[in-house]
Amino acid sequence: MGQRIDFETLYNILREISASLHSGAHVKDVLDTIVMKSAEMLNARGALIRILNQETNQLELGAAYGLSDQYVSKGPIPREKIITDLCRQNRIIIVRDILNDPRVQRPQEVWAEGIRMIIDSPITYKDDVLGILRIYFDEPREFSEEELHYIILIAERGASVIQKAQLIEMQESRYDQLALQTEKLSAMGRMAAGIAHEINNPLAGILLFSSNLLKKAPKEGPFREGLEIIMQETLRCKTIIHELLEFSRSSVPKTALVDVNNVIMRAIHLLENEFRLRHIRLEVDLSKQLPKIIIDEHQIEQILVNLLLNAIQAIEEQGTVTILSNVTSDRRNVAIEVSDTGCGIPPENMSKIFEPFFSTKAKGTGLGLAVTYGIVQKHGGHVYAFSQPNQGSRFIIELPIPPDVHQGETRR
Numbered sequence: 001m002g003q004r005i006d007f008e009t010l011y012n013i014l015r016e017i018s019a020s021l022h023s024g025a026h027v028k029d030v031l032d033t034i035v036m037k038s039a040e041m042l043n044a045r046g047a048l049i050r051i052l053n054q055e056t057n058q059l060e061l062g063a064a065y066g067l068s069d070q071y072v073s074k075g076p077i078p079r080e081k082i083i084t085d086l087c088r089q090n091r092i093i094i095v096r097d098i099l100n101d102p103r104v105q106r107p108q109e110v111w112a113e114g115i116r117m118i119i120d121s122p123i124t125y126k127d128d129v130l131g132i133l134r135i136y137f138d139e140p141r142e143f144s145e146e147e148l149h150y151i152i153l154i155a156e157r158g159a160s161v162i163q164k165a166q167l168i169e170m171q172e173s174r175y176d177q178l179a180l181q182t183e184k185l186s187a188m189g190r191m192a193a194g195i196a197h198e199i200n201n202p203l204a205g206i207l208l209f210s211s212n213l214l215k216k217a218p219k220e221g222p223f224r225e226g227l228e229i230i231m232q233e234t235l236r237c238k239t240i241i242h243e244l245l246e247f248s249r250s251s252v253p254k255t256a257l258v259d260v261n262n263v264i265m266r267a268i269h270l271l272e273n274e275f276r277l278r279h280i281r282l283e284v285d286l287s288k289q290l291p292k293i294i295i296d297e298h299q300i301e302q303i304l305v306n307l308l309l310n311a312i313q314a315i316e317e318q319g320t321v322t323i324l325s326n327v328t329s330d331r332r333n334v335a336i337e338v339s340d341t342g343c344g345i346p347p348e349n350m351s352k353i354f355e356p357f358f359s360t361k362a363k364g365t366g367l368g369l370a371v372t373y374g375i376v377q378k379h380g381g382h383v384y385a386f387s388q389p390n391q392g393s394r395f396i397i398e399l400p401i402p403p404d405v406h407q408g409e410t411r412r
């Protein structure tokens with residue numbers, strides 16, 4: 001029988017793992033510590049951790065200690081054989097018959113490696129198996145219940161590490177997506193600016209010549225009608241071009257120190273009829289302690305009208321649109337929130353709604369949110385969208401409070 005583990009050793013190991021877990025060490029380093037310490041603690045040849053990849057359903061190597069590279073470098077293994085047993089019992093499994101136990105994937109190689117016994121401990125979080133801690137021994141030995149319990153304790157630490165790794169990974173992929181999205185929108189902005197400038201001049205020419213012709217056209221008849229349509233459509237193009245230029249941030253904002261609440265009230269005023277005609281309830285809750293901020297009030301009014309119109313259009317029959325203003329908890333931004341109880345946005349559209357020309361409406365231009373994005377960016381702020389199909393949507397715009405105003409606020 002091998003040497004017994006004493007409680008103090010275990011305690012030190014757990015403490016070491018916890019310390020590295022909280023010190024912000026790399027996940028890989030913490031897993032390395034776990035395999036090394038558990039092998040050492042049990043006087044084993046080596047140990048490895050395999051982590052279950054939820055997508056491929058395979059167990060991938062997380063860390064290894066004391067085993068030959070040749071053995072370790074073999075690819076991932078399917079979860080089924082090993083995990084199902086562990087899951088069912090949710091406890092340690094001891095493999096004594098290396099050559100004949102189905103849990104050993106490559107028995108000949110393991111044998112050649114000089115391994116004569118294996119211990120598998122599940123790494124679980126709640127009821128999910130996240131991975132497996134496998135410890136390899138040169139010769140068979142017995143284990144007390146207590147020792148097995150220690151192994152489980154260490155495997156549980158492994159669970160926290162893997163959880164942390166998965167969390168970090170998720171966050172990183174979210175950042176990547178965000179960066180990609182921002183890059184895409186700014187590329188679209190550059191393209192839009194280019195196109196808009198090119199088209200603006202010919203449009204002005206078309207307008208000039210068609211209005212000249214219109215003056216000479218007979219009062220009635222298809223000739224005048226045709227010209228009028230040409231003018232109308234050209235004007236429509238000009239509006240779109242104008243909005244595209246807003247999105248592409250090529251127009252410089254005319255800023256001043258402004259009370260955002262007044263801008264909100266003006267936007268509401270513009271749409272009052274729209275609310276009344278459609279019987280949509282409007283709730284307004286504006287913070288009285290809002291510091292003034294430096295903005296181009298016409299541009300901010302325009303984006304509020306955009307957001308309110310979208311909210312109105314999202315409501316089929318009855319519903320409520322809410323507009324709020326407040327200061328963010330870090331006191332760095334003024335936040336304006338427009339929410340509605342309308343149709344909501346399906347998840348697959350969430351990444352597209354800020355793209356120019358993305359619209360799900362028969363007569364939409366798809367420029368409202370693109371322009372909103374451009375203007376808010378130009379102001380050094382952020383736009384956030386939250387939505388669930390059939391549960392309504394919420395758009396938050398954060399605009400920075402200038403530092404001196406910010407300081408004045410906190411000192412008071």
Ligand SMILES: Nc1ncnc2c1ncn2[C@@H]1O[C@H](COP(=O)(O)OP(=O)(O)O)[C@@H](O)[C@H]1O
Nearest residue numbers: 310311314353359360364365366367368369393
């Ligand atoms: N409040 C909202 N509720 C549901 N969908 C919305 C909302 N706001 C925007 N959307 C979705 O985003 C798309 C793009 O909006 P926008 O850029 O304003 O263009 P448009 O309103 O011309 O379609 C809309 O067509 C719609 O699908």
Ligand SMILES: [Mg+2]
Nearest residue numbers: 306310368369
């Ligand atoms: Mg719109």
